[in-house]
Amino acid sequence: MGAAVDVDDQAGRVTAAMNHDELVLLAELSSVNQDMARYIGRVLDVDRGLTEFTTPLSEVERELGARLVAVGQALDAQARSRLIGAGVSGLTIAGDVAEGPSDEPG
Numbered sequence: 001m002g003a004a005v006d007v008d009d010q011a012g013r014v015t016a017a018m019n020h021d022e023l024v025l026l027a028e029l030s031s032v033n034q035d036m037a038r039y040i041g042r043v044l045d046v047d048r049g050l051t052e053f054t055t056p057l058s059e060v061e062r063e064l065g066a067r068l069v070a071v072g073q074a075l076d077a078q079a080r081s082r083l084i085g086a087g088v089s090g091l092t093i094a095g096d097v098a099e100g101p102s103d104e105p106g
Contacts, residue, residue, distance in 0.1 A: 025074050032064075032071050039064055 018026075039060060045051045053060060 022078065025071070025078060028067075028071050028074070032067050035064055035067065 042051065042053060043057075046053060
């Protein structure tokens with residue numbers, strides 16, 4: 001996902017033009033968000049007896065869960081890429097330490 005990243009020193013903002021991979025990630029995030037909303041609505045409707053799932057709920061949940069994991073990993077990879085591109089080292093992201101360039105010798 002390696003877009004060139006520039007850091008605006010005065011405001012501390014990260015600025016970069018979005019590349020194709022980032023646009024694809026945003027589209028997938030939007031799609032997963034819509035699927036989550038649909039899943040939540042259907043589960044609530046099933047609970048109220050208004051409808052039934054045509055596919056077993058466990059299958060729907062596994063597919064949605066797999067998509068959530070995949071998009072989460074892609075988002076994490078993008079964040080790490082941005083940090084490394086900005087020269088940030090040792091920043092914690094969701095419990096992990098992002099590896100980045102180090103000023104320490106050796």
